[in-house]
Amino acid sequence: MAATGAALYLFVTIHLLGNLQVFLGPEAINSYAAKLKSVPEIVWGARLGLLATVGLHILTTIQLMRINAKARPTAYTKKANSASTVASRTMYLSGPTIAAFIVYHLLHLTVGSAHPQYSETDVYSNIVFGFRVWWVSAAYLIAMGLLCTHLRHGVQSMFQSLGFNHPLQTPRIKKFANAVGILYFTGFASMPLAALTGFLPPFFERL
Amino acid sequence: MNLTLHVWRQANAAAPGRMVRYDARDVSEDMSFLEMLDVVNEKLIGEGKEPIAFEHDCREGICGSCGFMINGAAHGPQKGTTICQLHMRYFKDGEELYLEPWRATAFPVLKDLVVDRGAFDRIIAAGGFVSVRTGSAPDGNAIPVPKEAADTAMDAAACIGCGACVAACPNAAAALFTGAKISHLGMLPQGQAERSRRALRMVEQLTLEQFGSCTNIGECEAACPKQIPIEMIARMNRDHLKAAWQFRGAGKSGGGE
Incomplete structure (x- = not known):
């Protein structure tokens, strides 16, 4: 779980950096997309790799849930939570919601079947017009909020699971995980918000 | 002070258990939690009822025998304290307390608040x-x-x-x-x-x-x-x-x- 989580975390980072190029204008992001698509080996390699990683991440989670459900079949009448974060307790909720979002997100901006005016080559317009629909942006913001709480627990948990805990470094890792959560949310949220507020104008208005 | 206790009662490992309500009257704030239960138990014994079973030994926080949940917190609300070292002054008059055994498949309940570790x-x-x-x-x-x-x-x-x-x-x-x-x-x-x-x-x-x-x-x-x-x-x-x-x-x- 830690290993697949780390791989997915790396993808999220690359995905965010790649997509933030939308602020550099249509030429930048469209040529970036064209470059990626020009090497099918890389695109399909990454897609299949990601699919396998997500699959393993979910599979190990289901195994874990089954072990843990068996370990405590009788619930407490009362249970107090004193130390755990909301992020850590809601991993089983944030996870499936993100998975459902990924399916929609792929249909929306990769396959295009859930997009009103999808273009194979004009990624910039896909983003701008896609996010101009307010409820699409709202769903996107909620999913990103959950993704970032998921990462908040995931990043620090990963180190602990792989056996790394240090009196000086672990508090730093926790701070880093929190900062990353907020930073990534800001990054991802900036795109739909920019499209909604008109900060990102449609392609033709820029000409 | 007076307290209301809801205690998990289970006759043995095979029997089904349930929460039973007890009143703890005139509890001194200098009592430990286990001493408070001792007083409740003496009253139960006087009435010819089965006392609440709980595990205890040293009562000075070093043996690891005692322990159950108080309002969903293991060993109660006080940090770094076993139940035998937890004193009643940390509770308020009239408080309702839920006492439950450790719950885990690996720790089957033997009786009331006692589990097999x-x-x-x-x-x-x-x-x-x-x-x-x-x-x-x-x-x-x-x-x-x-x-x-x-x-x-x-x-x-x-x-x-x-x-x-x-x-x-x-x-x-x-x-x-x-x-x-x-x-x-x-x-x-x-x-x-x-x-x-x-x-x-x-x-x-x-x-x-x-x-x-x-x-x-x-x-x-x-x-x-x-x-x-x-x-x-x-x-x-x-x-x-x-x-x-x-x-x-x-x-x-x-x-x-």
Whole structure:
């Protein structure tokens, strides 16, 4: 779980950096997309790799849930939570919601079947017009909020699971995980918000 | 002060249990929690009823016998305190308290608030022996131990095996207990000879006992009456990963038998 989580975390980072190029204008992001698509080996390699990683991440989670459900079949009448974060307790909720979002997100901006005016080559317009629909942006913001709480627990948990805990470094890792959560949310949220507020104008208005 | 108690009553391991309401009257704030229950029990015995069963021994917080949930918190609301050392002054007059046994498949309820923690003993036993010289007492400081290692080993050795970590964990995992036991010997030079194999076998026993799996949530370290940190769990994971690599292909418990 830690290993697949780390791989997915790396993808999220690359995905965010790649997509933030939308602020550099249509030429930048469209040529970036064209470059990626020009090497099918890389695109399909990454897609299949990601699919396998997500699959393993979910599979190990289901195994874990089954072990843990068996370990405590009788619930407490009362249970107090004193130390755990909301992020850590809601991993089983944030996870499936993100998975459902990924399916929609792929249909929306990769396959295009859930997009009103999808273009194979004009990624910039896909983003701008896609996010101009307010409820699409709202769903996107909620999913990103959950993704970032998921990462908040995931990043620090990963180190602990792989056996790394240090009196000086672990508090730093926790701070880093929190900062990353907020930073990534800001990054991802900036795109739909920019499209909604008109900060990102449609392609033709820029000409 | 007066309190209302809701206590889990279960006649034996096979019988179904339920929460029963009791009134605790004229409780002195200087009583420990167990002394308060003693008074409730004396009244029950006087009425010819079955007293509430709970485990206890030293009543000075060092034996690890006592422990149950008070309002969903293992050993009650006071940090770093076992139930026998928890005093009634931390509660308010008229408060309602829910007392429940540790809940885990690995800890079957024997009666009322008493659970069978034999799983912990089997984890310790799975760890096996430590190669130390027997005979006359060794010279003090004959084996140098770095200060940090001695401190960590001592922190780990503070574990009294009460089971609060399992009870507080949403997954009923015993990672903090096992981590403490592995760290306790693993930090010292005397524990190095069997360090890898010990980690491998104790973790293997941990899964056999049907404890849950750790998700690094941290409820255990907050509930631990000895305030053992989850750093011990990371050390267990590290030792286990290393050992699994070291003994790859040698069978699950590292062979040698």
